Amino acid sequence: MKKALFIKLMLIISIAFTSIASADGNKKIRWRLAETWGPNFPIFGDATKNMAKMVKEMSNGRFIIKIDSANKHKSALGIFDFVKTGRYQMGHSASYYWKGKNFNTQFFTTLPFGMTAPEQYAWFYYGGGMELMKKVYDQYGILSFPGGNTGNQMGGWFKKEINTIEDLKGLKMRIPGFAGEVLARLGAKPTNIPSGELYTALERNTIDALEWVGPSLDLRMGFHKIAPYYYTGWHEPATELQFMVNEKAYNKLPKDLQKILTVAMKAAAYDMYAQSMHESGKNLAQIQKEYPNVKIRSFPRKLMSKIQMANTEILNEFAEKDPLTKEILDSLYQYERQIRAWTNFSDRAYLDNFDPIEE
């Protein structure tokens, strides 16, 4: 009797501990992430690796995220569907790639003449941006999060100087997406060419100009060797990449792992912005040192205002298509106007008034 009772007690205790142990998740959770980028792609690929490493370490190895690059899953632009269908629990890409799926996705990456990175992060996290992004992605069972900022992207590499609107007419330029539409309205011939063929296309004058990212990623492409003019940016002032999470998979996670995942994505995204700044500074110095003939120019203000007018025209057409588009664009416009007043009195006034400390 006594022994039987003891056995029962031990059983109860051991069952109790078993359930605590598994509630605490000694069972490993394994997820897969598909990224748009190739293997070992700098900066963008570091963001996913950093995120997965933080998740693993913070969860004490209970939550493991395996990353498949484009060479593995063979579909750089299939990430949206991978995550929607649950074939992958997570993805890393950029929201503007999905405008064919849903027109409104494109506003959560960057906008020509839109906000800078610090302004846009304020909009995402404190100005209603996350809520609007949720409105767009909810119907797909996808949770979307900021995935790392490239910083202000350069206007591109040009073989000849651009001074007037005439110089844009007929200009063959690799500039995909919305920015290409804007330039097309002014007579340019925008085109898209796979990244592996860009250098040759520019070298052989198949195209007259191209935009890529900025010094952080342009240096390795070698464009500075064949195009002497490097123009400052207007079309992607703060390109934010994107983490996507399958909502059902997320909901099955224990609460602590949900939080670990969201904080890791957020920290990895912010870190990518700092890394992009760092690499751009370093690589710009290298380009200028090794290729002193590279000339950095801004488009003349008169030309820029024409580009800006075409841009506004297109955005206004967008806003008429769909009430949610209008809601998103209104939020972006209003927020930008308010926060730009502050940026102008703070960082811009500061940068305009002083030069860096000299030793």
Next chain:
Amino acid sequence: MKKALFIKLMLIISIAFTSIASADGNKKIRWRLAETWGPNFPIFGDATKNMAKMVKEMSNGRFIIKIDSANKHKSALGIFDFVKTGRYQMGHSASYYWKGKNFNTQFFTTLPFGMTAPEQYAWFYYGGGMELMKKVYDQYGILSFPGGNTGNQMGGWFKKEINTIEDLKGLKMRIPGFAGEVLARLGAKPTNIPSGELYTALERNTIDALEWVGPSLDLRMGFHKIAPYYYTGWHEPATELQFMVNEKAYNKLPKDLQKILTVAMKAAAYDMYAQSMHESGKNLAQIQKEYPNVKIRSFPRKLMSKIQMANTEILNEFAEKDPLTKEILDSLYQYERQIRAWTNFSDRAYLDNFDPIEE
């Protein structure tokens, strides 16, 4: 025999699970954090609360950090000692408050004419800043981390316009620390006054001017009601607050909680920068709407270059005092020069060339 064996087995199993359960930390770890700020201090106080909330949720309640504000511990500037002695495991303050303890601590907050926030984050995390900070804090058994950025701070509220160096002579201004030293060299009379007495001091002309933070925190102080000139900044281009952790306490944490803590501090710091941007944009709009007579000015460039010369002079004197000071300043100078070239071609060119999108 069989029963006895079974009992033994159950005992072994239950002990095994007990040890797994406690290794997994069902035992709660309770820490205390002392912050320089009063209770419910906006933005700065949100950073500590956000950090503690993330730690609690990511650790599934295993790691609880209780925050004591200055009303509780009664020593706003005692945080360094609290953390050093282990009376508190953590602190939240600003590194430049400790220059009396160690001269080199002051370079990890901001520097007059130094880097902007995105530049400085790149320096901390990718440009060697964290390593230099560790060199300074190691001897105290304190781990120091970025604790949230205020963004570019305004130059201050002035009762009269400042046009020439003569206008600075004898000017009584609340501007503590290193920036005060710089203005003193040009004939101003810098002073420090407790925050609770600032408004009255300015109203009764006990002082002619003061600097506080920027619209994010100035609005609630009401200075715009009594000083018509609001000058753009030069002396604190990117004030980074600080999390401090007692090294021994940190080393006793399980590895997963160490990582949870460091990632939570990092995310809370970055978030505070986004929140500061947001609040500054919002509050600047409110100041300009309610007090249209507030005039925002920049110091004339000629005057600013005199201030900058005095600043360089003092920094060079600093560098001669101690090889580590020189090492830190050289790192800051070199990094700033390199990354500023990029900022000038990216965000600055962008801000200078275009105005925000108009509807």
